[in-house]
Amino acid sequence: MSATDQRARWREAESALSAQRYDEAIDLLMRLASRSHVPTQEMNTYVRALAQAYRGLDNRRAAATALLFLGDHRGAGELVPKVPTDLARIHLRAGRVTEAARAYEEAGWRGHAALTLERTEDHVSARVLWERIASDPRLQSDTYTRGLVFFDLSRSCERLGDTRAARRHMVESVHLIEAAADGFEAQGQRERAFDCFQVLLSLGKDGAFENLAEGYLNCIRILSEDELKYYVLQYYEDFQALAMERGEFLAAATLCREAAEFARKYAMPYESAYRLHAAEAQIAAADSAAKNGLVEMAENARAAAIDALAEVGAFARVRAQYEVMGQLPLPAKRRARYARLARRLAQATDSATSKSTLPSHLRMESAYPEIWRLDVIAWEQAGDSVEVMGEVLLGDQLADFTLRRALICRLFGLAHADAMNEEARADLAGQLGKVELYVCLDPLERLFEDPSPKVRMAVMGSLKQLFFKRSYPLIERGLRDQANEVRREALKAVETLHFTHALDPLRRIYRQATTAEVRQAALSSIGRVQSPEAVELLLEALLHGAPPESSLAQELLVRADQTDADGLIRSAARDARVGAERSRIEKVLTARGIRI
Numbered sequence: 001m002s003a004t005d006q007r008a009r010w011r012e013a014e015s016a017l018s019a020q021r022y023d024e025a026i027d028l029l030m031r032l033a034s035r036s037h038v039p040t041q042e043m044n045t046y047v048r049a050l051a052q053a054y055r056g057l058d059n060r061r062a063a064a065t066a067l068l069f070l071g072d073h074r075g076a077g078e079l080v081p082k083v084p085t086d087l088a089r090i091h092l093r094a095g096r097v098t099e100a101a102r103a104y105e106e107a108g109w110r111g112h113a114a115l116t117l118e119r120t121e122d123h124v125s126a127r128v129l130w131e132r133i134a135s136d137p138r139l140q141s142d143t144y145t146r147g148l149v150f151f152d153l154s155r156s157c158e159r160l161g162d163t164r165a166a167r168r169h170m171v172e173s174v175h176l177i178e179a180a181a182d183g184f185e186a187q188g189q190r191e192r193a194f195d196c197f198q199v200l201l202s203l204g205k206d207g208a209f210e211n212l213a214e215g216y217l218n219c220i221r222i223l224s225e226d227e228l229k230y231y232v233l234q235y236y237e238d239f240q241a242l243a244m245e246r247g248e249f250l251a252a253a254t255l256c257r258e259a260a261e262f263a264r265k266y267a268m269p270y271e272s273a274y275r276l277h278a279a280e281a282q283i284a285a286a287d288s289a290a291k292n293g294l295v296e297m298a299e300n301a302r303a304a305a306i307d308a309l310a311e312v313g314a315f316a317r318v319r320a321q322y323e324v325m326g327q328l329p330l331p332a333k334r335r336a337r338y339a340r341l342a343r344r345l346a347q348a349t350d351s352a353t354s355k356s357t358l359p360s361h362l363r364m365e366s367a368y369p370e371i372w373r374l375d376v377i378a379w380e381q382a383g384d385s386v387e388v389m390g391e392v393l394l395g396d397q398l399a400d401f402t403l404r405r406a407l408i409c410r411l412f413g414l415a416h417a418d419a420m421n422e423e424a425r426a427d428l429a430g431q432l433g434k435v436e437l438y439v440c441l442d443p444l445e446r447l448f449e450d451p452s453p454k455v456r457m458a459v460m461g462s463l464k465q466l467f468f469k470r471s472y473p474l475i476e477r478g479l480r481d482q483a484n485e486v487r488r489e490a491l492k493a494v495e496t497l498h499f500t501h502a503l504d505p506l507r508r509i510y511r512q513a514t515t516a517e518v519r520q521a522a523l524s525s526i527g528r529v530q531s532p533e534a535v536e537l538l539l540e541a542l543l544h545g546a547p548p549e550s551s552l553a554q555e556l557l558v559r560a561d562q563t564d565a566d567g568l569i570r571s572a573a574r575d576a577r578v579g580a581e582r583s584r585i586e587k588v589l590t591a592r593g594i595r596i
Contacts, residue, residue, distance in 0.1 A: 006032065017049060022056040026415065029053065034408055036401075043404065044070060050411065055079075061086060061386075062414040068093060069393065069407050085109065089390055092116070105129070111376040114152065127156040133376075143183065144196065145379045147176030148372045151199060158206065170207055174200065181218070188508055191469035194222045195371045201239075202372070209246055212239070226469075226501030227531040229266055233259060233358045240277065249285035253278045253304065266563075272312045273357045279308035283321070295329055313351030378439065383446030385428060386413040388439050405435045425450055426458035433462025441470050448474060453483035460489035464496040471497060472505035479509070479518055491521050498525035503533055510537070519545075520552055527556030535560055535568045542588070543572075543581050554584065558591040566594060 009028050016025035032038075033046040051066035064079040064086055073094040080086040088103035097120050104113035114129035130153035133139070139146040150173035157166035181196035197218040204212025216239040223232045236259035243252035256278035263271040282305035289298035302321050309318045322342035326335050381387040389410035393403060409431040416424040429447050432440040440462070448459045460478045463471045475497070478490030494509060503526065510522035523541055526534050538560065541553035557569060569588055576582040589595075 006035075013049060017053060017056075020056060022053040025053045026050060026057075030408060030411070033404070038404075040400070047407070054411075054415075059414060061417075062411050064090070065390070065393075065407070065410055065414065069403075085387060085390065088112070088116075089394060092394060098122075101125075109380045111149070111152075111380050114156075115373055115377070118156075123156050123159045127153065127160060130156050142379070143176050144180035144192075145376065147173050147180055147196075148199065148376050150176060151203065151372045152376065154203075170203060174203060174211060177203075178214075187473075188505075189470075189473055190222055190225075190504060194219060195375065197222070198368065198371050202368070205242065209243075209248055209251075212242060212246075213251070223501075224262070225504060227503065227533070228501055229262075229268065230358065230362050231364060232262060233268070233270065234363050236262070236274075237358055240281070244281065244284070247288065249281050249288060250301070253281035253285065253308075256281060257308070270357055275308045275312050276314065277357070279305040279314070279317070282308065286324075290328070299325060299328060299330060299334075315345055315348035316350045319345035319348055378442050381442065383442040385432060385443035385447075386410055386417065388443050389413065389435070392435065392437060392439060402435065402437065405431075406437075409435055422452045422454055425452065425455045429455060429458035429462050433465040436465050438466075438468050438470070440466060441468065441474070445474060448477065453481075453486050456481060456483065456486045457489045460486060460493050463493045467497065467499050467502075469501060469505055472502070472509070476505075476509060479513070491518060494518065494521040495524055498528045500530055503529050503531055503537075507537060510541075516546065516548055519549055523549055523552055524556070527553075527560065530562055532562060532564055532568060535562050535565050539569070539572045539585075542584055543576070550584070554588055557588045566592065570594070 009032055013025050013028035013032065016022070016028065029046050029050050033043060033050070038046070047066045047069055051063045051070070054060075054063035054066065060079040061083060064076040064083075067076040067079070068090055071093075073090055077087065077090045077094075080090075084103040084107035088100045088107065088109075091097070091100035091103060097116060101113045101116040101120070101122075104110075104116060110129045110133050114126040114133070117123075117126040117129070130149060133149050134146070134153055139149065150169045154166045154169035154173055157163075157169060177196045177199050181193045181200075184190070184193040184196065197215045199215070200211050201215025201219065204210070204215055216235060220232055220235050220239075223235060236255055240252045240255040240259070243249070243255060256274045260271045260274035260278065263269075263274060282301045286298040286301035286305065289295075289301060302325050306318050306321050309315075309321070319342050322338045322345065326339040326342060328335065328338075377391065378388075381391065389406045392398070392406040393410065395403070398406075409428070412424075412431050413428055416428070420428070425447060429444060432444055432447075444459050444462055444466075448456050450456060450459075456478065460475065463475055463478075471493075475490050475493045478486055478493065481487050481490065494506075498506065506522050506526050506529065510519055510526065513519045513522060523538070523545075526537050528534075535557070538553045538557050541549045542557060543550075545553060557565075560569075569585060569592070573582060573585040573589060576585055
């Protein structure tokens with residue numbers, strides 16, 4: 001839209017407002033406010049005018065939303081005195097936390113209320129609310145959310161010093177979360193299983209090491225399969241540090257060795273540092289064993305430390321370990337051997353070895369989201385787009401353009417709340433996609449239950465903008481939809497939505513699809529995923545796929561720019577049998593300009 005068109009549209013909106021043609025004014029203002037780059041002052045002018053238009057239509061919730069966006073808490077509160085969820089957010093924005101909790105409880109949102117009360121350290125009231133939620137009959141069939149509620153209840157009891165109750169509720173939470181994780185993995189929803197494992201590791205941080213290990217190791221497994229390399233190393237490092245704090249030195253050493261192997265696999269510059277950390281953990285294990293009179297265990301731990309130190313050329317430190325071993329209360333023959341080995345290394349020095357692990361700027365602040373909080377909130381909002389966007393608008397850390405899109409989406413939902421026809425429901429699905437946040441998936445899943453194919457088609461269109469693994473189960477439902485137009489839009493989503501940790505669901509779609517066009521769409525997206533596993537899948541399709549898939553895989557392999565794509569294709573050529581299989585790979589190598 002040109003500057004001239006903008007000014008003309010603004011004049012039209014002003015004229016419509018003056019003439020009390022409020023619907024017309026809102027339509028014009030929403031178009032102006034929805035543009036990509038709107039200066040803050042200009043945006044505030046449009047939102048202020050929207051508040052006026054909504055008041056003219058007596059749409060008080062929409063008007064209050066606009067005023068709250070502008071920071072007018074008092075004006076917003078006067079408009080919605082009987083809408084407790086809106087009042088709660090107004091109170092929060094104004095810093096009135098206790099009043100916000102009271103309003104949430106009035107709305108029946110006890111989880112919101114309890115989490116809000118915890119901010120004021122009113123843990124007694126929060127515990128009462130969590131206990132009431134735990135007995136909510138709606139949770140009897142919702143293993144996952146029930147597990148989260150017991151987690152929150154356990155934390156409340158712990159804060160109040162009731163360790164017995166805290167322990168009981170924690171055990172209940174672990175059982176429920178483990179069952180939920182098994183269920184999600186069985187359904188192919190590994191992103192939801194990952195959430196469960198994050199809760200388990202959070203439980204383990206304050207509880208049993210077994211829970212910590214189960215949570216971390218499963219998170220690492222899923223992150224590794226999704227090629228999220230820096231997340232994997234961050235989880236390894238964090239788990240190793242916690243293991244050292246707990247005195248689980250051998251577990252810490254194992255983790256460091258695994259991290260070193262992972263770094264080596266992806267040619268990351270941290271392998272030596274992790275091997276050094278593994279040696280330090282083994283030395284700590286040896287010291288602990290010796291202190292407790294476990295001489296042979298101390299000897300074995302130091303021997304393992306020596307192996308790790310030797311791998312990185314730390315021979316002066318190897319000598320020091322042999323010297324210590326020569327002083328252990330062992331048989332004279334073994335002590336003499338260790339002393340002899342120490343003398344042989346008398347002149348040894350340590351090689352220059354990188355001691356750097358994952359730098360702080362590569363650590364992800366979002367690596368440990370508060371799942372137990374976020375998903376209880378989502379459960380209470382039940383996929384209501386108006387309420388979900390209301391929660392988004394409380395996000396101080398979000399970018400301005402995200403908050404603006406959430407505002408437009410919420411205003412749209414409120415404007416059509418009383419008469420959400422098919423066209424409006426489809427438009428709402430489109431608005432949710434533009435917000436581009438994970439929380440938009442809940443209302444989109446709810447909208448996909450709509451009987452109108454047009455609405456379900458709009459949901460599929462929105463998923464193309466939501467780069468989350470959780471988008472794929474909904475896409476898969478779209479691929480199985482009875483309406484042709486919904487299936488076509490789902491197919492476009494498969495072709496469009498590809499990113500590093502999308503490989504697992506794309507692989508699932510490719511292997512389970514019953515039609516050639518879906519398999520080819522999935523294969524096309526797999527070809528754009530930046531991981532060696534994607535190249536391996538293309539090679540599988542090249543050699544064993546139906547003719548159209550084999551041809552597509554050949555085209556994708558010729559253009560493949562993934563790390564070590566040349567090496568993987570060469571390796572496949574060496575392993576291929578003489579004949580058609582080898583011929584296909586040789587054609588790819590020739591097209592890539594690689595000598596066979």
